Amino acid sequence: VGGIAGANDGGTIQDCDNSGDVSGEEYVGGIAGENYGGTIQDCANGGDVSGEKYVGGIAGKNYGGTIEGCANEGDVSGTNYVGGIAGKNYCGTIEGCINEGDVSGANYVGGIAGDNYDETIQNSNNKGEVNGEEYVGGIAGFNYWGAIQDCDNEGKVNGGDSVGGTAGENIGGTIQSCGNEGAVSGTNYVGGIVGYNDSETIQDCDNRGTVSGTNYVGGIVGFNYCGDILYCDNEGAVSYGTTIGGIAGYNE
Numbered sequence: 001v002g003g004i005a006g007a008n009d010g011g012t013i014q015d016c017d018n019s020g021d022v023s024g025e026e027y028v029g030g031i032a033g034e035n036y037g038g039t040i041q042d043c044a045n046g047g048d049v050s051g052e053k054y055v056g057g058i059a060g061k062n063y064g065g066t067i068e069g070c071a072n073e074g075d076v077s078g079t080n081y082v083g084g085i086a087g088k089n090y091c092g093t094i095e096g097c098i099n100e101g102d103v104s105g106a107n108y109v110g111g112i113a114g115d116n117y118d119e120t121i122q123n124s125n126n127k128g129e130v131n132g133e134e135y136v137g138g139i140a141g142f143n144y145w146g147a148i149q150d151c152d153n154e155g156k157v158n159g160g161d162s163v164g165g166t167a168g169e170n171i172g173g174t175i176q177s178c179g180n181e182g183a184v185s186g187t188n189y190v191g192g193i194v195g196y197n198d199s200e201t202i203q204d205c206d207n208r209g210t211v212s213g214t215n216y217v218g219g220i221v222g223f224n225y226c227g228d229i230l231y232c233d234n235e236g237a238v239s240y241g242t243t244i245g246g247i248a249g250y251n252e
Contacts, residue, residue, distance in 0.1 A: 001033045001060075003045060008038040008065070019046040021074070026053045027060040028087075030074055035065040035092070042069045048101075050077045054087040056113075057101055062092035075101045075128075081114040082141075084128055089113040089121065089146075097124045102155075104131040108141040109168075111155055116146040116173070126153045129182075133160045137168040137195075138182055145172040152179045161188045164195040164222070165209055171198045180207045188215045191222040191249070192236055203230040214241040218249035225252050 002008075003018030007027075018030050027033040030045025034054075045057050054060040057072025061081075072084050081087040084099025088108070099111050108114040111126025115135075126138050135141040138153025142162075153165050162168040165180025169189070180192050189195040192207025196216075207219050216223040219234030234246050243249045 008032045021047040029059040035059040056086040062086040083113040110141040116140040118145045122149040135168040143167040143173040162195040169196045189222040197227040201228045206233040216249040
């Protein structure tokens with residue numbers, strides 16, 4: 001279900017706007033429900049988008065496609081895989097996009113993408129508030145073998161476990177030159193940039209937002225497992241709970 005197209009299979013959607021609300025169950029987007037190997041460029045959505053799974057302000061799921069120069073102002077709500085631009089970015093690229101709508105869901109909830117799998121989000125910004133339960137991030141709820149570069153989050157991020165100003169959880173991916181200004185709060189694994197980092201690199205990132213949680217709370221990373229934290233700065237207050245650090249709550 002999409003405000004412009006239900007599915008975009010290898011085609012191009014350019015300079016299109018949607019202002020109506022869009023609702024469905026799965027693969028729901030303000031512009032396209034699913035972008036399969038196609039291009040969505042310079043498009044804008046102003047309507048609220050709601051569904052259950054794979055729900056995004058621009059595309060519900062971006063599968064091997066490109067979303068570039070797009071903006072979302074509508075609120076986005078769902079259950080799993082919910083994002084201000086794309087609910088799930090699977091082997092696709094999101095570049096130069098901005099989200100200003102509030103994003104809410106349960107798991108895999110992000111200001112830009114709920115889940116970023118094996119590809120790139122770059123030069124994109126989130127200004128909306130992000131609320132979820134697990135895997136909640138200002139840019140991506142979950143980053144698996146993907147790259148998040150030159151992205152900024154200004155919205156509040158609230159969740160339960162694995163909550164971060166940039167990504168809730170990062171496994172095998174790279175996060176570089178990203179910044180967070182929003183307040184980040186959660187329960188376990190809460191970080192100004194990443195909540196839980198597994199075996200990869202966070203570099204040249206800075207946090208200026210407050211960070212609060214119960215266990216494993218850090219100004220940059222809540223829990224860092226076999227990963228590298230390089231040239232990062234934290235200026236935000238880190239508070240509450242146990243195992244708390246200005247840079248990492250726990251480093252292993």
